[in-house]
Amino acid sequence: MRGVFLLLGLVGLCNASVLTVNDEIHMRSKxxxxxxxxxxxxxxxxxxxxxxxxxxxxxxxxxxxxxxxxxxxxxxxxxxxxxxxxxxxxxxxxxxxxxxxxxxxxxxxxxxxxxxxxxxxxxxxxxxxxxxxxxxxxxxxxxxxxxxxxxxxxxxxxxxxxxxxxxxxxxxxxxxxxxxxxxxxxxxxxxxxxxxxxxxxxxxxxxWTSGRPDQPNSPINALPLKYSGKSWQDKINNMHVAMAEKEADIMIVTGLDETAWLFNLRASDIDYNPFFLSYAIVNRAANTTILYIKSATSKLTASPTDAATTETVQQHLNTGASGSCSGRTGMCVTVKEYSNQQLQNDISSAVSTTTGYVWVSFGCSRAVYSSITAERVIQDNTPIALQKAQKNTVEQQGMRNSHIRDAVALIKFMAKLEKEVKEGKHWTEVKAAADLKKHRMAVKDNRGLSFSTIAGSGSNGAVIHYFPTNDTDKDITTSDMLLLDSGGQYLDGTTDVTRTFHFGTPTAYEKECYTRVLMGHVDFADVVIVGGTFGREIDSIARRPLWDVGLQYRHGTGHGIGMYLSVHEGPGRISLSHSSFISDEPLNEFQFFSDEPGYYEDGQFGIRLENIVMVKKATTKYQFPGTTFLTFETVTMVPYEPHLIVKELLSQQEVNWINAYHKTVQDTIGPLLADDALAASWLSARTKHMTLENETGSGNQQTAFLSLVAFAFVTHFIL
The missing domain is CATH 3.40.350.10 (Creatinase/prolidase N-terminal domain)
Structure with a gap:
């Protein structure tokens, strides 16, 4: 079993995921x-x-x-x-x-x-x-x-x-x-x-001296408690608890998503990601916390640029106007100028006065790591990474709410696009991406896109991470498949959804490919797993319907997703690949992942279906002692394309899941489309109840699926 999964691990990386190419490229062969x-x-x-x-x-x-x-x-x-x-x-x-x-x-x-x-x-x-x-x-x-x-x-x-x-x-x-x-x-x-x-x-x-953009230095704003669900003070206290368990006195924070989450601060230094250039040192032994940001003095007292907050960064962090905690009461964050040299000097100073462990992220750079002179160092996922991935109750509801509002915008856009393409009006990929952005930007609490919209018509859809430009722009017509992968950043959540369409008459092969992608997508969303399972152990569930006929996709099945943070969030992931350069973690309750199998025919078309799902405890008929079972709650609320589905390929279990999902979508989104008759009609047409001639479904399909699930679980325990 181990050999099988190590072989499968060479297949590919997670598309739209926290994974980078260095996951595999340095794996040593013989x-x-x-x-x-x-x-x-x-x-x-x-x-x-x-x-x-x-x-x-x-x-x-x-x-x-x-x-x-x-x-x-x-x-x-x-x-x-x-x-x-x-x-x-x-x-x-x-x-x-x-x-x-x-x-x-x-x-x-x-x-x-x-x-x-x-x-x-x-x-x-x-x-x-x-x-x-x-x-x-x-x-x-x-x-x-x-x-x-x-x-x-x-x-x-x-x-x-x-x-x-x-x-x-x-x-x-x-x-x-x-x-x-x-x-x-x-x-x-x-x-x-x-x-x-x-x-x-x-x-x-x-x-690179000509035409290079300036180093970013955007305004920083506090994220109110009604969105974050937990104060930065409580988060620091939680860090101290986690550090004490590992006997760590000092934690060096280098990930931009980690500093943004820890201090409940957001900015726009990175396109599509609400981050700011920063480092932090959490010193449990000295009970001090230092945050390093660019233009520190001016940003501390600057008026907020986001209407969601009235606090300055200085007020939010309870620090002095110069960034000093001298004379402050209560928890305070010392704020210093963002500088590699300043960080390394402070690391050396802090390490010299402690005998405990120094904790750095598994992804810490060689330069920062080499500045640590301590003999006892923990290099692993930080407690920030683990707690950030496991959303609190406020964040969970925020993710659900933002996905509902996002779905309304996407459905209104798609109804308009399909109608006008069928009427012969001229639409291109670039025009579609721009118009969809307008729909999202008009949504309550929107703060931009979560990534550059992937709108791939025909052969462009086969380019997995394609995004349209004036040089590559293609018309959207009734002759080709259209792959649309898009998402938004909201104060209460981050969204990422992919749907594939055909506004004309698809070929039998295109319909079969779409249906097999849908089958894997549904099978994955419907699975029940044992607590402690890694994503690599269940990735193959989404691939089975494609593997059955000799098809494949060169990316992972899912990535983590943040709450008004990164659209690709670790450390959990759902990918066959495994690497010594990624500190993987098992799936855990209240983590959010994408479920996005696909198929891509070079030079012809691309198909991908993506929902965001939340890991939750499963309700099972029996309860094996000492064992937690998990499943997924789907939070994306966008219907599938019925005229691309070959019903005969589906099992009854898959049909039941699709029908239940479409009913939830119709019940949730339908009332929110009262002001748009076209969108309401578009949604209604795609959420109609689907039936099979043989309501008992295919016994062979059910048996094959259950066998694959059993294979994944057995592999989990062997690994």
Missing amino acids: RSSESEMTRIRNMSPSDRPNCQPGVTPPKIQVDTTERLSDLRNRFTAAGIHGYLVPSEDAHQSEYPSNYDLRREFISGMSGSAGRAVVLQNKAALWADGRYFLQAEDELDCHWILMKLGEEGVPTVTEWIEANLMDGQSFGVNTYLIKNVEWDEMSKDLAKKGITLKGVTPDLIDQI
Whole structure:
């Protein structure tokens, strides 16, 4: 069983998830023969379809000739023979600010995940299955495209070993790489006589001097208690309790989502994510807390820019106008200027006076980790990460409420779009994304989108993380499938929903693919699992209907989602992949995840169905002693597309689930559409009761499904 799941783990990463490409690319294989090294060494951009003689470059291809030359010219002074350019920033963010898009700058590939490696005479980019098509079109022919999960594709480390020699050095900015990743890579390269060298200042920063956005510095606002459900004072106290259990005196907070959650503060330094550049140190031994933010003095006393609050940051954190806690009564946060050097100085000072453990995030950068001189260090998911993922009762209800309001906006838009496309009015992907944004922005408590809308018509829908631009824009017609993946940020929740449509006559094959995706989507939502189960142990449930006929998708089935935070939230995840660079956690009650299987036919169409679900305790007929059973509550409220469903493929259990879901959607959303007859009619047509000729359903399907669930649970206990 273990071997089966390790093999399946190579399939792919979570799409729209907290996962980044470094989950897999440094996993060591046993390929070490000289013939294999020669094969890897001989890999070339000429292997790519877009780099064949006579092929016209795609419009979105980026010329990186000058950028690569400028970077390589700095190798000698830095004492290196190659350079790693990660996607992440100093906080290991999945989605950095525009200022920190170094990998996109050097490679031209704009997807959120990837690793670029530049040597003196070669350059390669590693991408997971979400970005295969996108990378092929955006990379120019200086670049080798490494497709993760495909046979024969080397890891980053293997490729470096094949192309550098004993005695040479390979560089990386230590702020942009996780400490755990640095440790493993440095050990592996050392076996081949190659030195991994920290390089600061960053070499991309030295050459990216034209057209680079400024480092973000947006206003910070307090999030009222009626949305957060818990004060920052209570959260700090909870941190102290969790730290005491591990004998930790100091906790260093480096994740932007963690500082935003811990202090109930929100901003807009990162597109689509309400974060601000920050660090924090929670010192249980000294009973002090320090928050580091940009323009600290001015932001403390600035008037709120969000109408939801009347508090200044100074009032909210009970600190002095200068950020000092001197003379303050009650709990207070010391606020200092955001600075890597200031943080490291304060870490050294705090560590020197404590004998307890120092706790840092599993994703802490090499640079921050190396500043810790303590002998006892915990590097693991922080209690912030765990408590943030498990929503309190106020957050749970806020997520439900925001998804209801979001559904009203999406349904009104879809009813309008379908009507006008069928009438022959001109709609494009770009126009649809812009119009849907207007609908969401008009919703109560909306604070923007949660990610760039994915509106893929026809072949563009097959690009898993596609987003429309003027260069790629396609018409939305009655001839093609339309994949629409979108979401909003609200004061009381974050939404992410995907539906697939066809406004004309779909082919039998398109309908079968849609139905099989729907079957997996429903089977996953309807499952009952044992408490302590990891997402990797149940991911395959959503894939079974596709696997039955030899189809597959190159991404995970689900990602965590925050409450007015990141649309991709860890540490839990639902993906077949497993990595030593991710500290995975089992699914737990009151965590929210996406349920989003899909299928993508290159050059033809894409299908994805996505709901957000909350983990909750299951009500079961029997209760095995000492065992908790969990299931999911679906909070997304948008119907499926009936004319794309092949009912004969469904089991009775699946039909029952769809009917119950559609009734809930109609009962919940229908009354909120009283002001829009078109949307009300559109919803009603899609929530009609569905029946099968044989109401008992398919015994074979039910048996196969239950067998797969049993397989997943057995694997859970073996692992």
